Amino acid sequence: MFIQPWDAALDDAEWQTWIADGHDFGILSVNGPPGQAPIVVPTHFTVDGSTLLIHLARPNPAWKAIEADSNVTFTVTSDYAFIPGPWRAGTDTPSTHGVPTSYYAAVQFTCRATVVDEPGAKAELLRRQMAHFQPDGDHAPIAPDQQPYGRMLPGIRGLRLDVTEVRAKFKYDDHKPVEQRTDTALRLVERDTALDASTAAQQIRRRNRLGTWKP
Incomplete structure (x- = not known):
């Protein structure tokens, strides 16, 4: 992922807060066999310290690739929008x-993957995920000897992704003048399609922290 200086995270807290703010779905990318494309798997994940926790169905083709090469990438992307050309034209430039x-x-997380197959360890991984996604605890106990999860555990495998590097990018035209970025955010709010509102919020947040970007 190419990152311009003005698109870089301002500090670790910025991307950590962004992930914690409900961005818990991403893309697992695994090296495919020689001569074949990478294997890509969309999935929810849970953060456990410096480790990401996920689980996949046992028939998933990613497992064979992970066992051959445990170096993987996990990418989370959101708060995106297409910005039309006229919105980015300078004051002394024709809009077209x-x-x-x-x-x-x-x-983007670079990780070393560890497969979790032992029933008790898989149950613990699922309990940690459920604590995040269903914190009210409105589910049956997750244990190898209890139903319904006990009979379903053999059908999945767990995966611990130990993070070795993090690269974060917030691409919101921070090198442009403050007035122009403010105008773009207002246009996004007015257009209000798809993720326009959350994209505008990110741009305003970065503007408020950065002001005029300086190298």
């Missing part, structure tokens, strides 16, 4: 000369 772009936030 403005160049469109995409705004988005992305966090």
Whole structure:
């Protein structure tokens, strides 16, 4: 992932807060066999310290690739929007000369994967995930000897992704003038399609922290 200086995370707390703010679905990318494309799996995940927890169905083709090479990438992307060219034209530039772009936030984790197959360990991994996704505890006990999860555990495998590197990108035109970024955020709110509102919120948040970007 290419990151311009003005798109970089301002500190670790920025991307950590963004992930914690409900961004818990991403893409697992695994090296495929020689001569074949990478295997890509969309899935929810849970953060456990410096480790990401996920589980996949046992028939998933990713397992064979992970066992061959445990180096994987997990990417989370959201708060994205297409920005039309006229919105980005400078005050002394014809609107049709403005160049469109995409705004988005992305966090890319480089990880070393460990497969979790032991029933008790898989149950514990699922309990940690459920504590995040269903914190009210409105589910049956998750244990190898209790139903319904006990009979379902053999059908999945757990995965611990120990994070070795994090690269975060917040691409919101921070190198442009403050007035222009403010105008773009207002246009996004007015257009209000898909993720326009959350994209505008990210742009305003970055603007408030950065002001005028300086190298």
